[in-house]
Amino acid sequence: xxxxxxxxxxxxxxxxxxxxxxxxxxxxxxxxxxxxxxxxxxxxxxxxxxxxxxxxxxxxxxxxxxxxxxxxxxxxxxxxxxxxxxxxxxxxxxxxxxxxxxxxxxxxxxxx
Amino acid sequence: xxxxxxxxxxxxxxxxxxxxxxxxxxxxxxxxxxxxxxxxxxxxxxxxxxxxxxxxxxxxxxxxxxxxxxxxxxxxxxxxxxxxxxxxxxxxxxxxxxxxxxxxxxxxxxxxxxx
Numbered sequence: 001x002x003x004x005x006x007x008x009x010x011x012x013x014x015x016x017x018x019x020x021x022x023x024x025x026x027x028x029x030x031x032x033x034x035x036x037x038x039x040x041x042x043x044x045x046x047x048x049x050x051x052x053x054x055x056x057x058x059x060x061x062x063x064x065x066x067x068x069x070x071x072x073x074x075x076x077x078x079x080x081x082x083x084x085x086x087x088x089x090x091x092x093x094x095x096x097x098x099x100x101x102x103x104x105x106x107x108x109x110x111x112x
Numbered sequence: 113x114x115x116x117x118x119x120x121x122x123x124x125x126x127x128x129x130x131x132x133x134x135x136x137x138x139x140x141x142x143x144x145x146x147x148x149x150x151x152x153x154x155x156x157x158x159x160x161x162x163x164x165x166x167x168x169x170x171x172x173x174x175x176x177x178x179x180x181x182x183x184x185x186x187x188x189x190x191x192x193x194x195x196x197x198x199x200x201x202x203x204x205x206x207x208x209x210x211x212x213x214x215x216x217x218x219x220x221x222x223x224x225x226x227x
Contacts, residue, residue, distance in 0.1 A: 033215060042218035087155065098143055099168060102155040
């Protein structure tokens, strides 16, 4: 089976940098996704990593180390609107191309 | 607005009722999904349809019955539900190819309460 771990909750201050970690165990890793979900809204796609390294997209970056089963999402210059849940999801070759397994999500609270 | 719409947004039903959830995607995708999101639990995949064919049933009880009449529409028929089925039901869509990232685009969900 697959196991995905993320911290339950994090707090940070406006303008700061925060790193949200995700560790996973899977036998046939085939990609890792980060989604943002504001309360009461749909999850929205943030990033995708399938090779080791850092993917940068504006204020958000995502890093992957396949050998360590580890990813992080880095949010810079935090804004109040970044308060949301951040979901890590892994795709496994063994369970099918379209099956994503999600972590429980990390709730980020950004304060002034 | 992600291009995936769901109706109704909120639904309260008794355990003996029959209701249906509807999802429509305007993105030209070929794959559609139903997920269940309960409090303090991970998003849980229920069903996958690829080019209108069901390719995944994640051990979902038969009181949930999906229907995909075409690549743009997906239904979830509900009957004799239990209170523990109360949750947010999310629909998603993506490209149906087997290569590439092809991220999933989610609808806003239907908040279901079973009384």
